Amino acid sequence: MNEWPMADGPLFELMEKKLYTGVICDTLDELGFRNQAMNERLRPLDPNTVVAGRAKTILAADVYHVHDNPYDVEIRALDSIKPGEVAVVCTNRSRNNGIWGELLSTAAKMRGGRGAIVDGLIRDTKKILELGFPVFCTGFKPVDSRGRGIVIDYDCPVEVGDILVRPGDVIFADRDGVAVIPADVVQETVRRALNKVERENHTRKELLEGKLLRDVYEKYGVL
């Protein structure tokens, strides 16, 4: 039996174990938050990935020469990740470098990070898979960010997958996509979503028994 409000750690584990993005988005719809799913260009490196966590936002931009202390803000951002957080990286549509890779995955993981959502390209994917660190991205590029991109801010609002993410929002992602749960409604969303999962089993069961969609819809009022 869950005690509400739940602490972040057990909450995220429960979410990863019991929920899926579809039911999270349906619940957010009910609560009036209808634009919380990222653009479909964000895809999991491993299709079986399920990840939940607090958004640790990071803002990057492309540059065209090597700046002084190019990694300064990036290092501060990574070293300040706290347990239960998911790095959420806005690259401003970068296509010219693999801003996230094995080292950042390792550093994030060792701080307690639960995953990374990168609206851009990544590299070292074989080693990230071996590390078992959940990463979503828009593609792959084997070149380093040095002289190509820098982190310009963190712990600030960012737009990732065309959705505004604020520090403290909760990310939930699986093979269907990436959902952003606004900080204020996290507990409510999860509680409702857990209930909804139960009810969906009836619909599925009756359809599998061969009932018409018409009859099942009229009985349960949902599709």
Add this chain to the structure above:
Amino acid sequence: MNEWPMADGPLFELMEKKLYTGVICDTLDELGFRNQAMNERLRPLDPNTVVAGRAKTILAADVYHVHDNPYDVEIRALDSIKPGEVAVVCTNRSRNNGIWGELLSTAAKMRGGRGAIVDGLIRDTKKILELGFPVFCTGFKPVDSRGRGIVIDYDCPVEVGDILVRPGDVIFADRDGVAVIPADVVQETVRRALNKVERENHTRKELLEGKLLRDVYEKYGVL
């Protein structure tokens, strides 16, 4: 030994077992139908999928609020699927909702549907994979169609993957893509394609023996 014309059920099983989209498209080329392969954005959810069936066309459009009886046409379309059919869904380039998901897959399967070709985004992919229902789509989005998209017609011509599909056309799809066989030439196409498969084995065999492409081409006249 096959009796021609074959009935749909055995025909589709034979096609799924013996044929592949390449040989179907080559045969359609021979018959003068040169524009029958859908755009490459249509991809199988499971890369090992092979599916053949009659096109059950469905036409949807995005909307921006919840309409009265939003599922009315959709339910009629799904409940009228007949054994041997493949749902072929035109979403008019929708990118804002997962119009196809587990429930529709289950409903379609229980009516005898053999698969779905969705020129749009889908959700519940984990459960669709568990269900073993063949689906091709252009990407994934965990949000529901409610208030975002409606089915406006079915059993009508639709454009899916940039190819016009008419009710009664036969769909054949595998990891190389999705082909549309016009209703009038289905039997002819399959019969020729089965023959062609035999002949390609010679070309392959001689190449594997190390012969030059020049010599094999001059001998068999095909590449």
Add this chain to the structure above:
Amino acid sequence: MNEWPMADGPLFELMEKKLYTGVICDTLDELGFRNQAMNERLRPLDPNTVVAGRAKTILAADVYHVHDNPYDVEIRALDSIKPGEVAVVCTNRSRNNGIWGELLSTAAKMRGGRGAIVDGLIRDTKKILELGFPVFCTGFKPVDSRGRGIVIDYDCPVEVGDILVRPGDVIFADRDGVAVIPADVVQETVRRALNKVERENHTRKELLEGKLLRDVYEKYGVL
């Protein structure tokens, strides 16, 4: 112990066994070649593919009817592939045919070809996977090139994945992308990259011990 310069055969095997595109690109950066990674639309058919080889360039263009001797230049190109080469195919952004397939893969392999990098669509992917021939491409299309595309030149400079490739350049590709090593710096690049792999192990190890990124970066000066 490697003797430098190494011959192509052993060199490419060593590269495939020990290196990855990230370290190749970092080394090319050091040598001042900062734009050698192809566009991310090029993806491996099998994600576990690693391939190294000399670029055998091929240039194709779309056509809209069947030309006389449509396969003439293509056959000459394929039959002249030499051991250690990788076919590098520019299709001029073709989206209307599967210019590469099982037969070309077989022909290339039997000549000693190590793989193919196709900036366009391919077909017969099931059989190519069974053949175990490494292919990178931008998507899939089951239709033949006959009457749709022709090879117009080979052993000439081509632009593939937005990168200029000259005959004699070395291709190195894995799941992170495709790198082009200019002919003049191949030996130097590989030698340096092998060294760099060793050094990266320290960074990784210390991060895995829980050290802060700040401390590791200050110690090793790299990220």
Add this chain to the structure above:
Amino acid sequence: MNEWPMADGPLFELMEKKLYTGVICDTLDELGFRNQAMNERLRPLDPNTVVAGRAKTILAADVYHVHDNPYDVEIRALDSIKPGEVAVVCTNRSRNNGIWGELLSTAAKMRGGRGAIVDGLIRDTKKILELGFPVFCTGFKPVDSRGRGIVIDYDCPVEVGDILVRPGDVIFADRDGVAVIPADVVQETVRRALNKVERENHTRKELLEGKLLRDVYEKYGVL
């Protein structure tokens, strides 16, 4: 001297005479409405166009054969346009027909319509220019909508230029783009914008006198 609230007719004429989209968007920013400018693909047919009016929303979708009564909803939509309204047409990203043309422009104008914002292609542009009816669109296509697109609803929320427009919102458009003013803040927005126009003259004047941007910004606090 304007009496507030102003009636629609005089209000829209005042807006067209005194305001421009930049100052409207800056005012909406101040009021907390930061996402009210349509995508830049919407362009005026005549670059000198300035138009203000109530949104008369129309929702269309592509179809692929001639439906029964294909123009039924479209005719009802057009004939119900009221003086002061601007047709705001969502085509669901249609690229296959010129859904708006001379006849609809004429019909809209004769009902008192002030213009049309079409997120799609239009035709008869020479005659529309001669008619002097303000139209914004995303391009041109000389083919009729018959058998290609139908109006499926009107006076409903629509997404046009990626912005949600509700019936009753006010459209203001000029050569810089198209802004959507939510119904509730129309009077407030216009009043503030008129004031802001006055103040911007000081900044401009001092810059034209050669003052540094630094000094002007420190004096007026705006850029």
Add this chain to the structure above:
Amino acid sequence: MNEWPMADGPLFELMEKKLYTGVICDTLDELGFRNQAMNERLRPLDPNTVVAGRAKTILAADVYHVHDNPYDVEIRALDSIKPGEVAVVCTNRSRNNGIWGELLSTAAKMRGGRGAIVDGLIRDTKKILELGFPVFCTGFKPVDSRGRGIVIDYDCPVEVGDILVRPGDVIFADRDGVAVIPADVVQETVRRALNKVERENHTRKELLEGKLLRDVYEKYGVL
């Protein structure tokens, strides 16, 4: 009074004087040719351009070094233009050079060419405007084709603006777009279109008198 069939010269002059692409496309629709309008990316250099002529097809492809006799086929193509022809240039989606410019415009004009439809980029636009030679294109690029693109064939089928154009087809283009009239139905299309123009005047006139769209549609059966 026109004598049918008309010769090309007077026919094209009549078309340019009396017709517009909308009425041509409506007529082609009636005749069952529903996909004859090029993609909207093709735009006139001068928006007031109206041009009609026989398609002189030219097929080009990008290359990445200077070939021997790079202009050989191009020169033959240009020098064989006959009076009444319109150059229709397929560049296979080239974005890297201005394949058409002042010299080709001048050469084409002096042979009697009536215009050029280029599915690619052009240059020397100021001088082309001064020359008064009608050109449609998809954009502008000031770099020469030398070492970047070559003409590989002409007087062959080409795909331009996504429409197949065969030698002998007639092109008709104005500010609404570019229509392709199949060779077999040119006379029929023009004759019908001329009639249709007359009838449209009634619809327009009654709408301008303030009649409802409903009434005008019921009376004339067209929109």
Add this chain to the structure above:
Amino acid sequence: MNEWPMADGPLFELMEKKLYTGVICDTLDELGFRNQAMNERLRPLDPNTVVAGRAKTILAADVYHVHDNPYDVEIRALDSIKPGEVAVVCTNRSRNNGIWGELLSTAAKMRGGRGAIVDGLIRDTKKILELGFPVFCTGFKPVDSRGRGIVIDYDCPVEVGDILVRPGDVIFADRDGVAVIPADVVQETVRRALNKVERENHTRKELLEGKLLRDVYEKYGVL
């Protein structure tokens, strides 16, 4: 008679008066600089614009909230523009704000700036046209940069229109596009281009006399 090397002021005036981008790009080709023309998405606000000047580079990035001192770097960049310079603004593919407008145009002009090349959206276009300040951009958006984009650096290498621009390079732009002349070859390029303009007159003249392209090409060796 020009004295070489020429000072910037007279040089840029001469270029604007006598040259066009085509001849500049042909000259750069001769000198081995073959990739100096920006992407065709950069278009002049006024098609008759011709502008030459030293690149004053500015680097911006999108942000998603109002930063402290949001205009600080931007003001420093603008106030440090020197006579003869052209602002060259990299926005990192921004589509969400009009980063350049009337005030920056005015400020730049009063410092002696000759124009602006903005790889992004601009606003206040009516007033910029009235001011007569040459601006190239990729489109229009009426919303302010405040809280949407910031300048993060200037006088640094930037990539604009997909071309690397370094401080000190010379920009030359007209209705055909935007060319970047590397700092080291500016005088040489202009001198050669002026000569080339003379020679092109012969080719044009003979074509206008009706000579075949073949004959003119054989005589002058250029197209």
